[in-house]
Amino acid sequence: MDKETLEKLLDGQPASIRGQGVLLYNGAAKCAQEYQSAPTAANLRDWEAAQAALAKFAARISDAAAIEEEDKPLRNIAAVLDYLKALDWKVTQTSLYRHQKEGKIAPRRDGLYVLRDVDKYARTWLKQKSTGKKISEKMEEQQRKKLDLEISILEENKKKLTFANDREAGLYIPKEFMEIELAGRAGVLDAGLKHWVQSRSAEWIRTVGGDTKKVGDLIVLMNHDLDEHINSYASSLSYQVIIDAEEDATGETPETEEESKGEEGEE
Secondary structure, eight states, X not given: OOHHHHHHHHTTOOHHHHHHHHHHHHHHHHHHHHHHHSOOHHHHHHHHHHHHHHHHHHHHHHHHHHHHHHTOOBSSHHHHHHHHHHTTEEOOHHHHHHHHHTTSSXXXXXXXXXXXXXXXXXXXXXXXXXXXXXXXHHHHHHHHHHHHHHHHHHHHHHHHHHHHHHHHTTSOOOHHHHHHHHXXXXXXXXXXXXXXXXXXXXXXXXXXXXXXXXXXXXXXXXXXXXXXHHHHHHSXXXXXXXXXXXXXXXXXXXXXXXHHHHHHHHO
């Protein structure tokens, strides 16, 4: 640190602070001269220690000056208004003067407004221009959103836990098993309908006696038989599905028991 920089730093400081600064500066300069005269390791350590002490002193003075500048009181209510507007607070001269009369913001005995008091007043009573809300309202909204999110997460975890428990209890089956079940039932339905037609056709024919005028009776009987078959298919029964590797080579329809009986009766 050069002499000019040190003088600027000590300007306006108490005599004790100025004296300490001059002492540290002179000590660092003396150590530098001694090292230049005799560049030993000991002289180098002394010079570095003196420079470090001077730098620490300068940093402390600079920090104190910055803090004092930040907490510098405002002279009057007009300065308070400018300060609040600069910080994006939603405030007007009318509302500020009204709050002053209501005692929401007040100066010290010397008539100055401390920044800590002004900031506290703003956080308590004013809204921000950017959000249109008070700090407390914004915090409440954020807290509500956080609570809603936590509740949503808890509900989702509850659904997952319930599903896991139900699956473990056997209330759910894997999708591939369901597809196999449906394919099996489709095969049962197809085979059952074919067998139904083969086994009941003779009875249908006997019912109407080849008379086309009895088509209505035929339809009623067929629908009745179909309902019985569908009802049996829809029930929760176990089916054994056997799929032949090859169909009958002749392609002939097997003779049903009803057809055999019908032929015997004609003879």
